Amino acid sequence: MGSDLPNNGAIAEVIAEAFADIGYQVSFEFYPWARAMEQAQLGRVDCTGLWLKTDSRESEFYFSEPVLEEKHVFFYNRADKPILDSFEALKLYSYVGLEDFSYGLDLDNIIRAKQINMHRVSNDKQAFGMLLKNRISIYPQEMAVGYYLLRQDFSEQDMKKIAHIEQPFM
Structure with a gap:
C-alpha cells in the first residue's frame, strides 16, 4: 500500500x-x-x-481475516553482518524500528523487556539511513517492503550495501 x-x-x-x-x-x-x-x-x-x-x-479494534502473508527479516549493512545464531546473540547488536510498530509477539516482548536496545524512528527512510551509516546494526522489516523502499529512496550503490538474514524472524 x-x-x-x-x-x-x-x-x-x-x-x-x-x-x-x-x-x-x-x-x-x-x-x-x-x-x-x-x-x-x-x-x-x-x-x-x-x-x-x-x-x-x-x-x-476488530480484525478481518488475513489478506496478506509476509516474511519479516533482519536487514543489515554488509560491512558488518550480524551472527544471530541464538537468543543471546540478539543482545549483542543495536536495532532501529518504527515508532508504535509491532514486530510480532516474540520480538515485541524482547524489546519491552529491554533485552535488546531498539532506537525508534518515524519512517523507513530514517531507519535504512541509520543502517547505511552503521549507526545501528539491524533493522527488522518485511522483506518485500524493505527492498521496495530501498529502491524508492536510495541509490543503487547504497542498495548494494544492504542485505538481509535469510531466516525470517516472523
Missing part, C-alpha cells in the same frame, strides 16, 4: 473491493504508523489497515 502506487497498491485494491462488496466506497489517507494508529483510536478514521494482530490491538 502507498499513496504513490497505482490504485494505492494491490492490498488497497483488495480492501476497496471487500468494502464495495458490502456497499461501501472507501478513500485512503496515508500517515506514519504512530499517527495512523492515533487517528483510528480517536475515531477520526473508520478503519486502518495492515496492522499485525496483537492482544492490545485486538482489545481496541
